[in-house]
Amino acid sequence: MTTVSATRAAQPTALAARSGEPTLREGAKGAAVTQLQNLLRNKGYNIAADGDFGPKTEAAVKKFQSSKGLVADGIVGPKTWAALKGGAVSNPGTPAGGKQVTAYVQGRPSTITVVPVGNGKYLRADAAKNFKAMQAAASRAGVNLTANSGFRSMEEQKVLYQKYLNGTGNLAAKPGYSNHQNGISMDIGNVGGYNTKAYNWLKNNASKYGFQNDVRGEFWHWTYKGGGVA
Ligand SMILES: [Zn+2]
Incomplete structure (x- = not known):
């Protein structure tokens, strides 16, 4: 038994x-x-x-x-x-698959727990819980949301920032200052633009899960601002 x-x-x-x-x-x-x-x-x-x-x-x-x-x-x-x-x-409080990482907010390091959200990407535990709930709701509406980027380590942000400076990458925040480094921002795949079924679904529903599209011109970039189902 x-x-x-x-x-x-x-x-x-x-x-x-x-x-x-x-x-x-x-x-x-x-x-x-x-x-x-x-x-x-x-x-x-x-x-x-x-x-x-x-x-x-x-x-x-x-x-x-x-x-x-x-x-x-x-x-x-x-x-x-x-x-x-x-x-x-x-260890109570560490969700399945979770790990502790060094996060940065305004250049200052801290330790946070991040958990997987698919595609090998991670978000801070509360943001991940809300993304998963949002993803499930979107799926029921025929919208397939995936994680293209989530938590980034300092090394990962440095690489992206250098590409941005070189003119070969998207706008990237200075290392230490990206919300991706705090585990609360993610780049959502399959959105496709501002005038798509997926974007409209997010526009109408993401706030229920605490997510906002907070960088102008980046329809894919959504940040968990707190609240939601967590
Ligand atoms: Zn982003």
Whole structure:
């Protein structure tokens, strides 16, 4: 018989089994290191999530391993990954698939929880909840809304800003100053223009979910302003 507690207990194992993370040690660089650093930050370790596995990250890994009764060798293998992720699953308030990231508002960093909204994109948890509700309502009206862009890291915004400066990309806010970096703005796919069924549906309904089309000339760019169903 399956009980609620048995189902919950099984989750960390399932997550670890499908994760397939690489073994990491000092000197490693890249997205997996950033993921590791964000998981450590979730546990309260004060390190940068810069994708560079240096001495501070190694020290945090060793402390974390000690706290979990693992061999404190500073090498992040399957057991350490599982321990890091297992804790995240049972952490109340982090929705399924959610992760903590460094957000920026007016140039100032803070940590927020973002959750997936499809296409590999993320929004801040309250904005995501409203986008999903809005997407479901739109779908019932025959309008297919997708996420073309959501939360952006500092690195992602820097790339877009440079393209804008070079004249090869859309208008992009200065890094640190985009609402995409706060996880509340998204670029919605399939809108197609201002005079479309999708745009008119959004114009009439998005405010119920707290979203506004707040950049002139960008029919695709919608920002969650609060309220809605969250
Ligand atoms: Zn945008």
